[in-house]
Amino acid sequence: MFLAIKEIMHNKARYLLVIVTFVLISYLVFFLTGLATGLARNNRTAIDALPGNYVLMSKYANKNLLSSVLTKDQYTDAAKKGTSLLGQMTVVAENPTTNKKLNSNIFGINLNGRLRPKVTSGRLPAKNSEALADDSVTYYGVKQGDRITLNGSTQKYRIVGLTHDRRFATVPVFYTSLATYRQIKFGQKQIANVSAVVSPKKLKNLPKNTEQVTKAALITNIPGYTAQTMTFMLMIGAMIGITLLIIGIFMYILTIQKIGMYGVMRAQGIRTSAIVAALFWQILVLAVVGVGIGIGLLALTALWLPKTIPFYSDPLLLAIITAALIVMSLVGGLFSLRRILHIDPLEAIGGE
Structure with missing residues (x-):
């Protein structure tokens, strides 16, 4: 040397x-x-954060969460203790005050269930007109306390809290109640459809026209990933x-x-x-x-x-x-x- x-x-x-x-x-x-x-x-960070390792979704979706819809008849038997309902929807969020827009996702969940994210600032939503956002929304001019619209609707949703590292398909995730998700996606809260059922273990006797995939497979099938x-x-x-x-x-x-x-x-x-x-x-x-x-x-x-x-x-x-x-x-x-x-x-x- x-x-x-x-x-x-x-x-x-x-x-x-x-x-x-x-x-x-x-x-x-x-x-x-x-x-x-x-x-x-x-x-993938929002998917990585899901507490279960298996996801039940519609078979025709080809393991793509963005295309999956499960009816109440399909997920009722699967929605047992330890499982969690998840609704996903791609939206455009806008701050009417500043006219700032950003592509984002909605994750409709039971806000008191296993899928609730860790709050880093503020609090969890308590009303259907409230949302919890990934903190990366602040990079695009949207912050905690702002009232936003989703997909051009007249209904405004207040961002009452922030979480960290919850992005899906490269864009931030807004967490709302399942009722809010259903209202935005289907036009009424009474339609009980969801996108997937998250489970900690493999389910048996899957409902017709459904399939169960691992989180790894779900991530691999994110378009472009x-x-x-x-x-x-x-x-x-x-x-x-x-x-x-x-x-x-x-x-x-x-x-x-x-x-x-x-x-x-x-x-x-x-x-x-x-x-x-x-x-x-x-x-x-x-x-x-x-x-x-x-x-x-x-x-x-x-x-x-x-x-x-x-x-x-x-x-x-x-x-x-x-x-x-x-x-x-x-x-x-x-x-x-x-x-x-x-x-x-x-x-x-x-x-x-």
């Missing part, structure tokens, strides 16, 4: 270019990972693979430039293993410094990014990506290994 660091300090300009390459690649990979994670979270996730994963994987090639090429070129020096070292009796160790220590030091600076730049970026951009830095995923970049950099050093192992001291220093 001493030899590796000494050589880096002696040729600062040469190795600075390698560090800059590490910084740019790692920063891009981390930023894409943050966007991918943030977008995925915005699709799988395509977005796979696209980002391929991009991140490609960038990590590119790291191997770029660092491998860099280190191979640097190795060729130092063949004469390696020949002198071999002639002095320095073992090949010591030269190889110095090469990989160099790569490790350069990778750690470059990736570390990349993480620092990512932290600075996260501070000034607008809240409306779906960015989330997962520490565990960040650690995994960091380890992957460093490992792939070390693997890239194998390109130079054969060259070092076959150095002829006499030939390398220009002898005959």
Whole structure:
């Protein structure tokens, strides 16, 4: 390691270019990972928060909650102790005072039941004209205490409280009573339809034209979720693979430039293993410094990014990506290994 660091300090300009390459690649990979994670979270946090692991929904909906409708006859037998009714509807919320609009979802629930979210500010709704909102609505100019309309209706709903991390299909969720949900979706409270029944365990003897899916399957079938996730994963994987090639090429070129020096070292009796160790220590030091600076730049970026951009830095995923970049950099050093192992001291220093 001493030899590796000494050589880096002696040729600062040469190795600075390698560090800059590490910084740019790692920063891009981390930023894409943050966007991918943030977008995925915005699709699913409201579903992740459901207390049960199974969801009963209409069979024709093809595991898509947005298309599911269950009649009272279908869910009556399933709505037993431990299960919870859920009504979902996509809406446009508007603040008539400021004319601010935002795409959002309604989750109609029993506000005293298992599906009630944790209130971070204010209180739970006590009337059908009240709603609890995900706190991300504040990014769009809607705040606690505002009175909003939904889908252009004349009825106004007061936001009496806020919750956190409750988004579905990338937009905020408004929690209302089941009666409010039914009034908005079906035009009257007496229609007892819901979207799904959430259950902690698998139900038996499912009603006709229904199916039970896991939360994981429900999330996978959110429109666009799988395509977005796979696209980002391929991009991140490609960038990590590119790291191997770029660092491998860099280190191979640097190795060729130092063949004469390696020949002198071999002639002095320095073992090949010591030269190889110095090469990989160099790569490790350069990778750690470059990736570390990349993480620092990512932290600075996260501070000034607008809240409306779906960015989330997962520490565990960040650690995994960091380890992957460093490992792939070390693997890239194998390109130079054969060259070092076959150095002829006499030939390398220009002898005959």
